[in-house]
Amino acid sequence: MASRPASVVAATGIRRVFAGTTVLAGVDLRIRRGEVVALLGESGSGKSTLLRILAGLDQEATGELTTTGSTAVVFQEHRLLPWKRVADNVALGVRGRDARERARTALEEVGLADRSGAWPSELSGGQSQRVAFARALVREPDLLLLDEPFGALDALTRLKMQALFGRLHAGHGFAALLVTHDVEEALLLADRLLVLDRGRIAEEIEVDLGRPRAVDVPGFSGLRRRL
Ligand code: ADP
Ligand code: MG
Numbered sequence: 001m002a003s004r005p006a007s008v009v010a011a012t013g014i015r016r017v018f019a020g021t022t023v024l025a026g027v028d029l030r031i032r033r034g035e036v037v038a039l040l041g042e043s044g045s046g047k048s049t050l051l052r053i054l055a056g057l058d059q060e061a062t063g064e065l066t067t068t069g070s071t072a073v074v075f076q077e078h079r080l081l082p083w084k085r086v087a088d089n090v091a092l093g094v095r096g097r098d099a100r101e102r103a104r105t106a107l108e109e110v111g112l113a114d115r116s117g118a119w120p121s122e123l124s125g126g127q128s129q130r131v132a133f134a135r136a137l138v139r140e141p142d143l144l145l146l147d148e149p150f151g152a153l154d155a156l157t158r159l160k161m162q163a164l165f166g167r168l169h170a171g172h173g174f175a176a177l178l179v180t181h182d183v184e185e186a187l188l189l190a191d192r193l194l195v196l197d198r199g200r201i202a203e204e205i206e207v208d209l210g211r212p213r214a215v216d217v218p219g220f221s222g223l224r225r226r227l
Helices: 047-054 086-091 099-109 125-137 155-172 183-189
Strands: 007-018 021-032 036-040 062-067 071-074 143-147 175-179 192-197 200-206
Touching: 007 047, 007 175, 021 047, 021 175, 021 200, 036 047, 036 183, 047 062, 047 143, 047 175, 071 125, 086 099, 086 125, 099 125, 125 155, 155 183, 175 183
Parallel strands: 036 175, 036 192, 071 143, 143 175
Antiparallel strands: 007 021, 007 062, 192 200
C-alpha cells in the first residue's frame, strides 16, 4: 500500500497580481495532514485571495501548488441554494446512491437533523452556517478551507460554532486553513498561526504552549484550550 503524503497542501512561490498590483508576492505554505492552521492578516492583505488559490478557484495565480486528497470550502456567507431544502443543499456536496443517507448523517453531526426539510430562508445565521459545514463535511475532506466562517455571527453563536468546529475536527481529523482576523479564535482552534503581510507569510507562530489540555464546558464540548 502506498504511504499517504504527510502534507495536504504544499505551495511555493505563489504570486497573484490584480491589474498591476501585486497582492501575493511569493507565498510558501505547507499544511500537514490533520493540522489546523490559522491565517491572519489585515483586511486586504490577500487572505481570501490565497484561500481561493488553494481551493483551485483562481486560474491566474502563478507558483507551485500541490494538493493531496479532497478539499471543501466554507465561506463567511453560507452560499446555500435558496430553492433547495436543507438536506438537498447538503447532498449537493457528494455524489452517489448513498448521498441522502450521508447528508442525513452530516446534518446530525452539526445538530440539525430536525431541520433537514426546512428551506434556507427559515434558518438563523448560525444554523445556515451549520448547514454549510455539513455540506463540506459530507465530502469527507482531507482539507477544509474556511474563509472567516464565523465572522458574520454574534458572539455567543460564534462561540458555539467554534466548539462545533473543535468537535468536528476531533471526529474527522481533516486538515484546515482557517482565515480569521480574530486572534483569540486562532489561538483557540489552531495548531499554528501564519500572518500574511505585504504579500508574504511574515510570521509563523506555533500555538502549542506545551501544556495542552481539553476543557469541558457544559454544552461546549469539543472546545480546545491550550493556555
Ligand atoms: P483579505 O481577504 O485579506 O481581506 P483579499 O484577498 O480579499 O484580502 O484582497 C486582497 C487585495 O486584492 C485587495 O486589495 C483587493 O482589493 C484585491 N482583490 C481581490 N480580489 C480582486 C479581484 N477579483 N480583482 C481586483 N482586485 C482584487
Ligand atoms: Mg477576505
